Amino acid sequence: MDDNGRRKFLGICLGGMAAGLAAAFLYPVYRYLAPRTNSGAVAKVVIPEKDVLEGEAKFFEFAGSSAVLVRKKGGELVALSAVCTHLGCIVQWEKDKQDFICPCHGGHYTPDGVVTAGPPPRPLAKLPFSVANGAITVG
Amino acid sequence: MKLLKRLIDWIDVRIGVREVAEKELTGYLLPRTINVWYSMGSVLLVIFGIQVLSGILLLIYYVPDADNAFKSVTSIMNDVPFGWLIRMCHAVGSNMMVLVLLLHMFSVLFMGSYKSPREFNWLSGFILFTMVQGISLTGYLLPWSQLSFWATTVATNSANAIPVAGPYLVEFLRGSKLVGPPTLGRFFALHVALIPLGMAALIGAHLFFLKRTGVSTPPFGQADSTNQWKGGSYQYEDHPGGIPFFPNYALEDLRSVFIYLALFLAVVFFDPYLFFPKDAFLPANPLVTPAHIKPEWYFLANYQTLKIFPNELIGLSVQAVAMTFLALLPFIDRGRERHPLKRPLFLVCAIGGLLLWLGLSVWGHYS
Ligand code: HEM
Ligand code: FES
Numbered sequence: 001m002d003d004n005g006r007r008k009f010l011g012i013c014l015g016g017m018a019a020g021l022a023a024a025f026l027y028p029v030y031r032y033l034a035p036r037t038n039s040g041a042v043a044k045v046v047i048p049e050k051d052v053l054e055g056e057a058k059f060f061e062f063a064g065s066s067a068v069l070v071r072k073k074g075g076e077l078v079a080l081s082a083v084c085t086h087l088g089c090i091v092q093w094e095k096d097k098q099d100f101i102c103p104c105h106g107g108h109y110t111p112d113g114v115v116t117a118g119p120p121p122r123p124l125a126k127l128p129f130s131v132a133n134g135a136i137t138v139g
Numbered sequence: 140m141k142l143l144k145r146l147i148d149w150i151d152v153r154i155g156v157r158e159v160a161e162k163e164l165t166g167y168l169l170p171r172t173i174n175v176w177y178s179m180g181s182v183l184l185v186i187f188g189i190q191v192l193s194g195i196l197l198l199i200y201y202v203p204d205a206d207n208a209f210k211s212v213t214s215i216m217n218d219v220p221f222g223w224l225i226r227m228c229h230a231v232g233s234n235m236m237v238l239v240l241l242l243h244m245f246s247v248l249f250m251g252s253y254k255s256p257r258e259f260n261w262l263s264g265f266i267l268f269t270m271v272q273g274i275s276l277t278g279y280l281l282p283w284s285q286l287s288f289w290a291t292t293v294a295t296n297s298a299n300a301i302p303v304a305g306p307y308l309v310e311f312l313r314g315s316k317l318v319g320p321p322t323l324g325r326f327f328a329l330h331v332a333l334i335p336l337g338m339a340a341l342i343g344a345h346l347f348f349l350k351r352t353g354v355s356t357p358p359f360g361q362a363d364s365t366n367q368w369k370g371g372s373y374q375y376e377d378h379p380g381g382i383p384f385f386p387n388y389a390l391e392d393l394r395s396v397f398i399y400l401a402l403f404l405a406v407v408f409f410d411p412y413l414f415f416p417k418d419a420f421l422p423a424n425p426l427v428t429p430a431h432i433k434p435e436w437y438f439l440a441n442y443q444t445l446k447i448f449p450n451e452l453i454g455l456s457v458q459a460v461a462m463t464f465l466a467l468l469p470f471i472d473r474g475r476e477r478h479p480l481k482r483p484l485f486l487v488c489a490i491g492g493l494l495l496w497l498g499l500s501v502w503g504h505y506s
Contacts, residue, residue, distance in 0.1 A: 007386060014393045021400070028221035032196060036220075 044139035049131065052077065057093035062138055066090050067127055069136060070111045073098065079138050080113045081125040091124070100124070160385075168381035169388050170356045176246035177354070177388075178395035179239055185396050186236045187342065191335060193229040201281070203327040205320040208283035209422040227411045233275055234414045235403050237437045240271055248489055251477030252355040254366050256374070258469040259348040263341055265466045270338050275435065277330040280323060286416060288423035289432040291326070292318045300451035317425065353377055364478035433504070440496050443503030
């Protein structure tokens, strides 16, 4: 009995230490694996106005994701997230049809991001931008 | 508790786990006189596990490319949160593994546990020993530091001494005339895939042999410490009236593991660069050889042996003979006595060999 009591005590101590050690290492390993996103999360993107011609679209990276600037026929500018609202593929610009198509499941959007066909449930997200001195600032 | 019991019942009626636990854990009896040296194998299993886990974590950020390897390792140390911890565990752990492995081998030597019928155990262990050397050597190159580059240059160059095939063998080992990007490619594959898989397989074989022969009885504290194996037919060495592996010896294993972890973490936290000379912090430069290029501590004796013989082939042959002798020891030493103090010839050779190894290492360190 006495011997078993001591063995049990030792077992609980060693087991407890093992659990404590494992927990102490779990946090560093989690931090090691966690994505480090804060880099450039709020950075603005500046694009020269002459890079976006009428009837064309310019894709670029914005806040760790993909975005697009379109200059519609008539000259109006639109800045959109290029991430399809269905399952997250990146939409493509169809210059001849003046619309966006998503290659994954055939979603269609107007240059303003409004869904015209296919499975996407929501329009493409609009991004804030401003134009000054021949430069477009997105963000 | 009730729920747990019901869960175990549910599993037990299907695959009979209680029978396995009874046979392998609580009913697996070990000699009453078993000592702390028998727990070195469990410590080694834990170290191997830590090396595999920390190695997989390092693979996430390490880039096996000559132009980027050093940068990626520097970034693991400086930028990735706790990257320093993972890398230091891996680098310090590799050194500690060799140390514990040597203790395991010495205890097997001094207690005469390599004798019949444990030849397979010894041989599989010996191959594991060479694999640990191989995994250390190949891992050393991966940071692509000055130390990595030149230590690998010197190590691979020693194959040059082999007659006829030597020069081609060196080029084959390196994948190019000099150590370069092709060397990194092959060493990387060896270090992260081939050798670890081979080691896992051999550890499996090592434990299988142990299970089939049964654990040896320590030669200490017995009137008759000779080998009881009869030969002629298969015979499992059981220990009626012994202590159960679980919980008794498992607790002793665990205690040894914790003493090991305390030492290991003391190095990781208080002297992490213990095993790092300063050339480890400079990126590899194939055009500048640093002044004092030395291998890791456990290769210093090999290094010094190559230096003291005027002819490299002799130096290499001496080492080959020593390794072959060690590998074949159970077939050479066939005496029945297992107690070290009753084996004077063995004791003199073993201690002499140990002192020679230590002497050569110290000499290599200061030369
Ligand atoms: C990665 C390396 C190794 C691991 C993980 C390992 C693991 C183990 C384990 C768990 C045991 C059973 C418990 C014990 O007696 O310690 C054992 C026994 C043994 N090992 Fe190893 N070992 C390794 C390397 C070696 C080497 C290098 C040798 C010798 C060349 C060796 C020779 C033996 C022998 C002869 C036994 C049987 C001891 C007895 O029954 O008394 N092992 N090993
Ligand atoms: S992801 Fe775009 S349509 Fe399905």
